[in-house]
Amino acid sequence: MTAPAAALPQEALDRRRRDLADVVWEAGASLRLTIPLLFLIAAACTLGTFANPENRPMTEIRAAIGHAWYFPAYVFFGLNDLFHSWWFVLLLVLLTLNLTACTIERLPRIFQIALRPNKRLADAQLRGIQHVIRLRAAVPPANAAAEAAALLRARGFTPELLEAGEGPEAGTAFVFAEKGRYSRFGVWIVHLSLFLILGGALAGRLWGKEGSIDVPQDGGTFDFIFRKTASGTVYKEPLGFTVRVDDFRLLRYTDGSPRSYESDLSVLGPGGRTIEEKTIRVGEPLVHGGWTFYQASYQADPSRDRVKIEVTELATRKKTTAKLEKDGAVTMPGGTVFKAVNYTDRFESLGPALQIERTAADGSRTSFWVFQRYPDFDARNRGGAYGLAFDGMEPFYETGLQVARDPGYLFWLAGCVVLFLGLTIAFYTSHRRLWLRVRPDGEVVLAGAAHKNKEAFAKFFADLAAALGKAKGLRA
Amino acid sequence: MSRTLFTLSFYTYVVAFTDYVLGLVSSRRIWRRIGPIVLGLGLLMQGGALLSRWVQAGRTEVTAMEAALGRPLHGLDWLMTAVGHPPYTNFYESLTFLSFMVLFIYFWAERRWKLPAIGTVAVGIGLLLLGRALLVPNPEVTPLVPALKSYWILIHVWNLFIAYAAFLVAAGFGMAYLFRVETPSPEIGVFLTTLAAPVVLLAGGVRSLLSRAAFQMCPTGVNAGGRIAPLHFLPPGTDKAQRVFSDVPGVGPFLLAAVVLYAAAAVLYFRAVRRHAPEPGPHGPAFWTAAAATVALALGVAVLFGQIALGAPVLPSLSGSLERDLTGPWRFALAGNPDAIGLLVLTLAGSAVFLAITSFGARLKLDLPAPEKLDDITYRLITVGFPFLFVGIVMGAIWAHFSWGRYWGWDPKETWSLITLFVYAVYLHTRVTLGWTGKPGAFIAVAGFAVVIFCYLGVNLGLTGEGLHTYGAG
Numbered sequence: 001m002t003a004p005a006a007a008l009p010q011e012a013l014d015r016r017r018r019d020l021a022d023v024v025w026e027a028g029a030s031l032r033l034t035i036p037l038l039f040l041i042a043a044a045c046t047l048g049t050f051a052n053p054e055n056r057p058m059t060e061i062r063a064a065i066g067h068a069w070y071f072p073a074y075v076f077f078g079l080n081d082l083f084h085s086w087w088f089v090l091l092l093v094l095l096t097l098n099l100t101a102c103t104i105e106r107l108p109r110i111f112q113i114a115l116r117p118n119k120r121l122a123d124a125q126l127r128g129i130q131h132v133i134r135l136r137a138a139v140p141p142a143n144a145a146a147e148a149a150a151l152l153r154a155r156g157f158t159p160e161l162l163e164a165g166e167g168p169e170a171g172t173a174f175v176f177a178e179k180g181r182y183s184r185f186g187v188w189i190v191h192l193s194l195f196l197i198l199g200g201a202l203a204g205r206l207w208g209k210e211g212s213i214d215v216p217q218d219g220g221t222f223d224f225i226f227r228k229t230a231s232g233t234v235y236k237e238p239l240g241f242t243v244r245v246d247d248f249r250l251l252r253y254t255d256g257s258p259r260s261y262e263s264d265l266s267v268l269g270p271g272g273r274t275i276e277e278k279t280i281r282v283g284e285p286l287v288h289g290g291w292t293f294y295q296a297s298y299q300a301d302p303s304r305d306r307v308k309i310e311v312t313e314l315a316t317r318k319k320t321t322a323k324l325e326k327d328g329a330v331t332m333p334g335g336t337v338f339k340a341v342n343y344t345d346r347f348e349s350l351g352p353a354l355q356i357e358r359t360a361a362d363g364s365r366t367s368f369w370v371f372q373r374y375p376d377f378d379a380r381n382r383g384g385a386y387g388l389a390f391d392g393m394e395p396f397y398e399t400g401l402q403v404a405r406d407p408g409y410l411f412w413l414a415g416c417v418v419l420f421l422g423l424t425i426a427f428y429t430s431h432r433r434l435w436l437r438v439r440p441d442g443e444v445v446l447a448g449a450a451h452k453n454k455e456a457f458a459k460f461f462a463d464l465a466a467a468l469g470k471a472k473g474l475r476a
Numbered sequence: 477m478s479r480t481l482f483t484l485s486f487y488t489y490v491v492a493f494t495d496y497v498l499g500l501v502s503s504r505r506i507w508r509r510i511g512p513i514v515l516g517l518g519l520l521m522q523g524g525a526l527l528s529r530w531v532q533a534g535r536t537e538v539t540a541m542e543a544a545l546g547r548p549l550h551g552l553d554w555l556m557t558a559v560g561h562p563p564y565t566n567f568y569e570s571l572t573f574l575s576f577m578v579l580f581i582y583f584w585a586e587r588r589w590k591l592p593a594i595g596t597v598a599v600g601i602g603l604l605l606l607g608r609a610l611l612v613p614n615p616e617v618t619p620l621v622p623a624l625k626s627y628w629i630l631i632h633v634w635n636l637f638i639a640y641a642a643f644l645v646a647a648g649f650g651m652a653y654l655f656r657v658e659t660p661s662p663e664i665g666v667f668l669t670t671l672a673a674p675v676v677l678l679a680g681g682v683r684s685l686l687s688r689a690a691f692q693m694c695p696t697g698v699n700a701g702g703r704i705a706p707l708h709f710l711p712p713g714t715d716k717a718q719r720v721f722s723d724v725p726g727v728g729p730f731l732l733a734a735v736v737l738y739a740a741a742a743v744l745y746f747r748a749v750r751r752h753a754p755e756p757g758p759h760g761p762a763f764w765t766a767a768a769a770t771v772a773l774a775l776g777v778a779v780l781f782g783q784i785a786l787g788a789p790v791l792p793s794l795s796g797s798l799e800r801d802l803t804g805p806w807r808f809a810l811a812g813n814p815d816a817i818g819l820l821v822l823t824l825a826g827s828a829v830f831l832a833i834t835s836f837g838a839r840l841k842l843d844l845p846a847p848e849k850l851d852d853i854t855y856r857l858i859t860v861g862f863p864f865l866f867v868g869i870v871m872g873a874i875w876a877h878f879s880w881g882r883y884w885g886w887d888p889k890e891t892w893s894l895i896t897l898f899v900y901a902v903y904l905h906t907r908v909t910l911g912w913t914g915k916p917g918a919f920i921a922v923a924g925f926a927v928v929i930f931c932y933l934g935v936n937l938g939l940t941g942e943g944l945h946t947y948g949a950g
Contacts, residue, residue: 031905031906031909031910032910034905035902035905035906035910038898038901038902038905039898039902041898042894042895042898042899045891045892045894045895045898046895048886048891049888049891049892053888083886083891201884210881210882251544252544253540253541253543253544253619254540254543254544255540257618257619258621258622259540259541259544259619259622260622260625261622282622282623282625282626282879283626283628283875283878283879284878285878285881292881294879294880294881296879296880296881402880402881402882403881404881404882409877412883413874416870416873416874419866419867419870420867420870423863423866423867424863426863427859427862427863
């Protein structure tokens with residue numbers, strides 16, 4: 001028969017509560033939680049790359065599989081955008097909490113090992129140490145210790161000579177030397193950097209804004225960007241100031257493939273005054289008022305392509321140039337009108353060509369072609385008062401800008417720097433420790449341990465042991 | 477120049493591979509002595525090929541830039557333009573580069589830990605990667621697209637190749653470990669069949685296999701240059717070329733049967749492991765199921781190769797215009813999708829080797845180093861790869877931040893590199909903190925092989941969505 005819970009003394013209740021808290025804490029601070037979490041996240045990521053590979057909006061997906069029996073589950077688990085679904089974020093939060101708990105649980109012990117080592121070698125310690133050799137001292141302990149310390153100093157260590165012990169250890173000399181103590185913290189620096197990176201990402205997620213806008217290349221202005229909500233709705237986000245696109249250039253190689261593209265941006269203040277100007281390229285953004293403007297892409301707008309023509313009045317050799325949009329026209333002083341009606345980039349084998357419609361002063365119309373590769377063709381062959389040359393087509397573009405503000409950015413970047421530091425320390429340095437004990441009866445024990453790169457240390461230790469064995473006051 | 481050297485190094489590696497295989501199974505020492513020398517020779521050639529490719533690319537960049545600017549480049553501008561096109565910017569180049577890194581890292585490990593020539597697996601991987609590269613028609617070097625023109629390409633990419641290569645070689649040592657400690661076949665059986673089922677399903681094309689029990693393949697034609705090229709077309713309203721896939725008759729049902737049988741064998745082997753049943757050897761039901769799966773897969777591959785060799789011209793359904801000047805008749809050819817076929821053949825070879833070892837393994841005594849040493853080298857190679865992978869990912873994120881204004885976008889390549897990072901994070905944490913040395917570690921290291929290959933190839937195979945890392949799929 002068990003007593004009802006209420007009958008338990010308060011003390012027992014408290015203990016039970018504490019036990020539960022301990023169990024939760026222990027589980028939370030355990031690596032046995034980390035491993036399944038990492039596996040789960042990896043599995044979720046795998047699913048995420050297959051769930052909606054074309055990144056289709058929800059409306060399209062609903063049209064495709066809305067009738068299927070599994071559709072409610074699809075929606076519930078947010079499989080259209082798995083990486084931002086509640087359960088994926090929950091997994092990331094759990095991993096962060098687990099990492100925090102592990103750090104709190106283990107860091108003090110690491111501090112203990114790294115900062116307060118047991119400098120006087122005790123027999124109980126010897127069992128756990130990788131390398132131990134025994135020698136005999138021919139001189140008093142203090143002298144033998146000093147001799148060994150000199151050897152260690154020659155190998156770049158800063159040995160500590162500890163005064164003779166008390167009690168049973170009276171008269172015993174101790175030497176302790178270590179290198180690369182900071183190496184113990186390498187792993188924890190890596191984990192700390194993860195906090196910074198995840199924290200920065202979280203801040204960016206909560207308070208950051210990100211959107212895009214396409215602007216015509218000829219002086220279009222904007223004071224907002226288009227943002228997309230998780231469900232795929234697009235709305236306007238005001239910037240708080242106005243930006244003007246003064247020009248966009250697509251630079252090409254001689255074979256026509258794109259070499260680089262850039263936009264001239266001006267930030268406008270009150271009254272249309274220009275506050276800041278910058279040419280942005282891929283990798284060279286403009287930063288203003290907390291917003292960053294990236295050159296992300298460009299789109300052609302063929303309806304606004306322009307053709308360059310040069311009209312020469314044959315009698316006077318007077319030249320007029322004009323840039324015309326489709327169906328744009330240039331009117332000559334005599335009243336003749338030339339209108340660009342058709343462009344092709346391949347007229348049979350003659351290359352780019354432009355069809356012109358000529359309207360004479362009396363209203364009569366004729367139509368003819370001019371060729372970019374043969375600028376004299378029209379003046380020589382058509383006859384008339386004017387010769388036309390086609391100087392080429394200027395495609396019209398809209399520059400694609402990615403615009404973002406990310407308050408977590410500095411955290412994130414700092415996290416990266418700390419990560420590099422941590423990885424270097426964790427993977428390429430090692431904490432090496434050496435203990436030496438000389439007893440009054442002449443027994444000498446040298447012990448050494450490295451927590452990484454143990455092969456190299458084994459070699460170093462063997463060399464050191466050999467050198468000690470040859471020292472004047474010591475014998476192997 | 478570089479192509480000739482790549483081809484030469486490929487044949488040198490074939491010789492090296494033969495030496496390594498003979499060195500492993502033959503008791504004569506001579507093979508073990510020759511293998512590393514031939515391997516080193518091949519590495520020298522391939523290193524020369526990569527350098528020559530880099531110089532060639534640099535020259536192309538400088539010429540194109542000078543022509544575009546109308547003036548010669550000098551000083552730092554010249555240098556950045558000349559070195560700014562490293563030899564790993566498209567699929568062909570990345571394959572040659574990765575195969576070099578794999579072989580180099582194995583060679584380094586062999587010298588570093590004074591090992592006998594045991595790198596059959598590593599040399600085999602390098603050979604396969606380079607062979608796959610040589611299937612790509614030699615692409616001309618063209619100037620980089622604007623998105624890749626950045627010094628970040630010199631910082632970001634090679635880190636990942638070192639990581640991939642270290643992990644692949646580590647997987648080879650993991651396999652050697654499992655073999656050395658005579659891991660019972662049910663344990664390996666669980667592992668292999670669990671891996672084989674999804675691989676066959678993925679390589680066969682999940683959707684087509686499940687919905688129509690059909691294996692799909694890209695037919696090829698001959699283009700104006702006289703080369704065989706996969707059939708691409710441009711859907712109306714876009715300028716992005718897509719491959720045309722066509723059903724290969726008769727293959728699908730065999731592949732589907734193989735998937736089902738592999739899955740069944742996985743369950744049977746798992747039960748054998750759970751029950752701690754005595755080593756059933758070649759007589760248990762699990763063995764026979766796995767053998768049946770292997771036979772089904774072999775038949776499927778045989779039918780596939782039959783269709784490739786003897787099949788009549790095919791008429792794929794097209795909606796859109798053809799890309800480039802490709803002419804028919806359209807046929808199934810190995811060049812159509814060598815990756816999917818390669819995965820199927822690898823799976824087949826893997827299971828055949830497994831079945832053979834289960835049956836005759838007792839007679840095969842390979843002279844491998846001590847298990848502790850193999851285990852330690854696996855670990856050490858992973859500690860080489862891990863920081864490079866981490867730094868490579870973060871460098872890529874910083875580059876993305878400056879280019880596109882976001883550092884993480886769950887792009888397929890980004891996501892898969894993160895999965896890879898997690899898998900090896902699990903390896904390191906279980907080993908260092910929980911003390912999972914030996915068998916469990918070796919299993920993770922070998923599983924990592926699949927993850928790395930998928931991270932590297934899967935995204936380019938188009939198994940996931942289009943990403944930002946598929947610049948040069950050709």
